[in-house]
Amino acid sequence: MPSAPHAPDIAAKPTRILHLEDSRVDHTLVKFALQRAQLPSELDLVDTLEDFQRHLSEQVYDLVLADYHLPGFTGLDAWQTMRTQGHDLPFVILSGAIGEEAAVEALHQGVSDYLLKDNMARLAHVIRRALEVSAARRAKARADAALAESRHRLAELAEHLQVSIEHERADIAREIHDDIGGALAAVKLDLAWLSRRTLDEDMRQHLDTALEMLQHALGASQRIMMNLRPPILDQGLVAAVQWLGASFERRTGIRVAVRASSERIEVPREVQLVAYRTAQEALTNVAKHASEASAVDIDLSDREGVLTLEVSDNGPGMSAEARRKAKSFGLLGLSERASKVDGWLDVSSSSAGTSIILSVPLEGGAGTHSDPEENHS
Structure with missing residues (x-):
């Protein structure tokens, strides 16, 4: 049995449609099809690109319904004009013969849908679907914007707390x-x-x-x-990391080797603190999760305009549970710190050991070290 028509909704707000069509007959057929489908609507008819632009500027519409072949331009031209004006409306092409290639191109550019005029009975369904998809897309955009704002505020809070x-x-x-x-x-x-x-x-x-x-x-x-707050930070990043490694070796008995690209690496104060705290947290993780490790290597370099700090151990690697816990507290905080100085943190762990790498681009391009030979400690 044929499905029952939609019951009329007296309280429903009419859908405001801007109809771009050069045929009065086709415009009348569109109105008739929407009335028959019981879709409350108000249609404004325009047949030139100039009138189309003017109506978009002066009126508020819910949807654009456009023929594809129009005198001197196409429905796709109208779509691009609408987007240029800054309007984000559902855009449906209703054409007698659009062609498969043109239809695919229109959908690829962002047109909501298309329908052939000889299938006018489906017009109300296509319009409803285009409106629903547009509403869902806008809701998602609002949710994404709210989520981005929330993340931004959380990042600011994290930075404030760290400071x-x-x-x-x-x-x-x-x-x-x-x-x-x-x-x-x-x-x-x-x-x-x-x-x-x-x-x-x-x-x-x-x-x-x-x-x-x-x-x-x-x-x-x-x-x-x-x-x-080690005062040795005042002597520079290399000296501070060397002291940190030596203290860790004395306390745990795990051998620590520090290699630096020069005896002194000059970086901004906030970058120095991020690098020091990263090395400190990495050594703390070795003590917590890699007690079987016998050696830790710390490499510090400012070559090619990037400060790189790598802390690697030869322990059994961090378990999945331990990594989740570390990422939830220690390493996640380090990642936030790194992002605040335009850097990033990479963590890799396997049965051969764990490696934590901090990378921070430095202003001025090339590294600032003056000694081409590596300084080993």
């Missing part, structure tokens, strides 16, 4: 150095003075034990201060 964290680290390191470190050093001097002057052997042993514990506390405070 705040670095400032807080510097403040805490300064307080440890000035207050805690100074107080511990003063107490150590007093205990040493007492130890030298006491004649009681038991008291001397207690004082010596206290001095040992105090020295341990001083070492711990210095280590914490260096991890928070």
Whole structure:
């Protein structure tokens, strides 16, 4: 049985259609076909490109319905004119003989759909579908724009948090150095003075034990201060990475080799901090996920106008679960940091080990190192 026609929707807003057609008869047939399909619509007829442009500028339409062969121009010309004017409307070509090649080209350029005039009964269906697709595309564009804005705000928040964290680290390191470190050093001097002057052997042993514990506390405070904001950063990136590698080797027993393209690599302060934190996080990951590793190689270069930091270990590689956890917290934060200085972070892991590579383009093109020989530490 034939399907029942669409029930009329009295409250439906009429579809505003700009009809580009040079035949009054065909225009009447279009109106009749839409009425028969019970598609509420209002049609404005134009037959020249000038009138077409004027109506688009002066009126608001929901859809354009255009013949393909028109005096002096084609429906595709009208489509391009509409796009040039900045309008984003569903555009349907209704033609007597458009030809397969022209139809494919029209669809390729972005025309919503096309229909032959001898199949006018499907016109309402084609128009409804074009309107639905256009509405879905616009909704997706709005959602994409909102998502992009959300990501941008999250990136700004992440940057703000990183800057705040670095400032807080510097403040805490300064307080440890000035207050805690100074107080511990003063107490150590007093205990040493007492130890030298006491004649009681038991008291001397207690004082010596206290001095040992105090020295341990001083070492711990210095280590914490260096991890928070190492003053060695003031001596340059190469020196800071070398110190970081040496400290890691002493603490874990894993051999660390640092290779640099020169003794001193000059980079902006924010790039230096990103590279240092990347090396620090990479070594932390080695301690967490590659405890079986026996060696770590750190390569630092500024050749060809790009700062490259690569930290590789010979451990068993990170498991899928460990990589997800690292990417969710440590490495993801490093990626955000890298993007803020126009760089990027690459992570690869296999049974042969894990490699973390930071790349940051430097201003001025060529690298700034002056020593062509590599500096090994």
